Amino acid sequence: TTSNSLSDKLQMTMRRLTGRGKLDEKDIEEMMREVRLSLLEADVNFKIVKSFTQSVKEQALGEKILKGLNPGQQVVKIVHDELKKVMGDEAEGIRFKINGMTTIMTIGLQGSGKTTAIGKMAVWLRKKEKKKVLMIAADVYRPAAIQQLQTIGKQVDIDVYQEGLIDARTIVKNGLKYASENKYDVVIVDTAGRLNIDEEMMQELKDVKEIVKPDEILLTVDAMMGQEAANVAKSFHDQIGATGAILTKMDGDTRGGAALSIREISNIPIKFSSAGEKMDSLEAFHPERMASRILGMGDMLTFIEQVTDNIDEDEAKNMMEKLMTDDFNYNDLMKQFKMIKRMGSMSKLLGFIPGLGAKLKQARTAIDDKQFDKMEVIIKSMTEEERKNPKLVDQSSKRRERIAKGSGTAVSDVNKLKEALETQKKMFKKMASMDEKELERLQKDPSS
Numbered sequence: 001t002t003s004n005s006l007s008d009k010l011q012m013t014m015r016r017l018t019g020r021g022k023l024d025e026k027d028i029e030e031m032m033r034e035v036r037l038s039l040l041e042a043d044v045n046f047k048i049v050k051s052f053t054q055s056v057k058e059q060a061l062g063e064k065i066l067k068g069l070n071p072g073q074q075v076v077k078i079v080h081d082e083l084k085k086v087m088g089d090e091a092e093g094i095r096f097k098i099n100g101m102t103t104i105m106t107i108g109l110q111g112s113g114k115t116t117a118i119g120k121m122a123v124w125l126r127k128k129e130k131k132k133v134l135m136i137a138a139d140v141y142r143p144a145a146i147q148q149l150q151t152i153g154k155q156v157d158i159d160v161y162q163e164g165l166i167d168a169r170t171i172v173k174n175g176l177k178y179a180s181e182n183k184y185d186v187v188i189v190d191t192a193g194r195l196n197i198d199e200e201m202m203q204e205l206k207d208v209k210e211i212v213k214p215d216e217i218l219l220t221v222d223a224m225m226g227q228e229a230a231n232v233a234k235s236f237h238d239q240i241g242a243t244g245a246i247l248t249k250m251d252g253d254t255r256g257g258a259a260l261s262i263r264e265i266s267n268i269p270i271k272f273s274s275a276g277e278k279m280d281s282l283e284a285f286h287p288e289r290m291a292s293r294i295l296g297m298g299d300m301l302t303f304i305e306q307v308t309d310n311i312d313e314d315e316a317k318n319m320m321e322k323l324m325t326d327d328f329n330y331n332d333l334m335k336q337f338k339m340i341k342r343m344g345s346m347s348k349l350l351g352f353i354p355g356l357g358a359k360l361k362q363a364r365t366a367i368d369d370k371q372f373d374k375m376e377v378i379i380k381s382m383t384e385e386e387r388k389n390p391k392l393v394d395q396s397s398k399r400r401e402r403i404a405k406g407s408g409t410a411v412s413d414v415n416k417l418k419e420a421l422e423t424q425k426k427m428f429k430k431m432a433s434m435d436e437k438e439l440e441r442l443q444k445d446p447s448s
């Protein structure tokens with residue numbers, strides 16, 4: 001749901017463009033006006049908006065001709081690349097110390113989601129990088145902060161070092177000693193935030209920085225603040241120096257202003273984005289993917305990552321092979337439901353597949369998330385023979401009546417399930433038969 005309205009507006013403008021075989025200067029001017037308004041409305045800093053539209057316009061009017069794309073598509077590509085550029089171009093991850101313990105200091109205003117982000121990052125480091133992580137509770141300004149970090153630590157089973165409300169510098173010193181004695185790979189230090197930037201906080205942060213000599217100083221910024229987030233980031237950066245930003249609350253109504261302003265205004269690379277209440281909702285930030293998401297090009301990479309994270313590879317491979325053969329049956333469909341449930345909601349997944357959104361609408365109405373349970377009950381009311389051989393169900397209305405009765409559903413529900421099986425078969429056959437070029441074209445032109 002990142003910057004939905006920006007996304008919607010840009011997509012509308014882009015969709016109109018992709019169909020165009022010819023574009024003159026006036027078309028481009030008009031289009032840039034729309035892009036400009038969408039960005040301003042999304043609370044992107046006006047300097048960025050200005051240079052953004054200027055650059056897109058120059059390139060669009062330039063004579064760069066790309067093979068295989070019509071003029072409209074070329075402009076879409078230019079906009080995409082420019083979005084990527086303002087967000088930093090390349091993804092930048094955590095720089096781990098090659099030998100020894102990596103230290104991460106976190107800074108940020110109160111309420112920016114710092115404590116939550118520390119917990120999420122610890123979980124991420126354990127899961128993705130197989131690191132043993134210690135969190136040090138050195139936010140002694142807000143009494144509840146230590147308690148909060150401990151609660152999170154318990155919840156996700158990550159160790160917390162704390163000594164109560166004594167001087168932060170002492171806690172950090174002792175905590176680091178404890179960490180190296182106990183062979184932790186990564187230490188994350190929570191520091192004091194304030195509602196606003198003030199001298200005292202900055203001094204404390206400078207002192208802590210001096211003690212920790214951190215490999216990373218990560219700043220949490222609340223994406224819901226819009227472009228103001230970029231100004232806050234700049235102040236922190238000017239005084240403390242940050243090596244990266246964590247954009248929090250990306251699940252809220254973020255409009256996009258923060259994500260598109262921070263890099264240019266503060267010069268801090270965005271390293272993570274955080275979206276939601278769950279402790280596993282932290283993602284490495286990829287400008288390319290975010291640009292694609294904003295333009296509704298889907299997000300194949302995130303999709304693939306989600307699939308590989310949550311599904312056994314062999315299981316997925318078997319499933320794909322099954323899907324491409326004719327003997328895909330109700331047992332397989334049931335397995336598929338279970339896989340999909342594990343991966344998250346169907347609709348979320350569909351959004352990740354470039355351009356397939358519209359095409360899959362049919363399948364989506366046939367199988368929406370809430371119907372999974374009902375369908376499982378229906379499949380459970382079938383005999384093993386019927387599950388293995390869907391034709392038996394197809395050919396006999398008596399069987400369908402019996403199944404409906406047995407599952408406490410209507411015959412129409414059984415028919416829907418029957419259709420769902422067929423739609424699934426067709427859909428995956430179609431995807432399986434697409435060659436690389438077709439998939440690529442689908443990515444470039446989501447409206448096709």
Ligand code: GDP
Nearest residue numbers: 109110111112113114115116248249274275276
């Ligand atoms: P801190 O004061 O900077 O340590 O901020 P907290 O971690 O306590 O977070 C402040 C509030 O924002 C809490 O109510 C969190 O639940 C909420 N929050 C933090 N991260 C996210 C996020 O990614 N999405 C949403 N929706 N809320 C978040």
